[in-house]
Amino acid sequence: MAEPRSESAGAGRYTLLKAVVASTVGTTIEWYDFFLYGTAAGLVFPKVFFPTSDPFSALLFSFGTFGVAFLARPLGAVIFGVFEAAGFRLGSSGVPSQLVQMLPYLVVVISLTLVAVRRELRVRERARAAAA
Numbered sequence: 001m002a003e004p005r006s007e008s009a010g011a012g013r014y015t016l017l018k019a020v021v022a023s024t025v026g027t028t029i030e031w032y033d034f035f036l037y038g039t040a041a042g043l044v045f046p047k048v049f050f051p052t053s054d055p056f057s058a059l060l061f062s063f064g065t066f067g068v069a070f071l072a073r074p075l076g077a078v079i080f081g082v083f084e085a086a087g088f089r090l091g092s093s094g095v096p097s098q099l100v101q102m103l104p105y106l107v108v109v110i111s112l113t114l115v116a117v118r119r120e121l122r123v124r125e126r127a128r129a130a131a132a
Contacts, residue, residue: 034070037065037069041062041065042059042062042063046059046061046062049062050062050121051069052124
């Protein structure tokens with residue numbers, strides 16, 4: 001004998017539909033963002049960020065940054081997924097403060113990376129000028 005359909009089954013279906021629509025919209029926006037970033041990496045970034053390099057190297061550097069960003073997405077999901085799971089176990093109050101405490105270290109790492117890249121570009125530019 002079939003059980004009568006309850007009101008909660010309709011509410012569960014509506015919740016599932018909302019989750020599917022929200023996930024689809026979020027994924028669409030994310031992929032559109034990467035499409036724009038990839039287009040800019042090919043057309044704009046080589047001239048703006050690597051003006052002293054030859055065009056082919058500038059394009060490779062530009063697409064290299066795009067590739068790093070593309071590969072960092074799943075890595076970030078793994079790392080912050082662990083924090084999210086810890087938040088569910090430990091309570092959500094401690095996890096956001098841990099992430100905020102990590103921000104200065106991330107800023108230092110990003111800054112040092114940019115300084116090293118800029119220094120390397122200057123060394124290459126001087127070597128190119130000395131060879132000419």
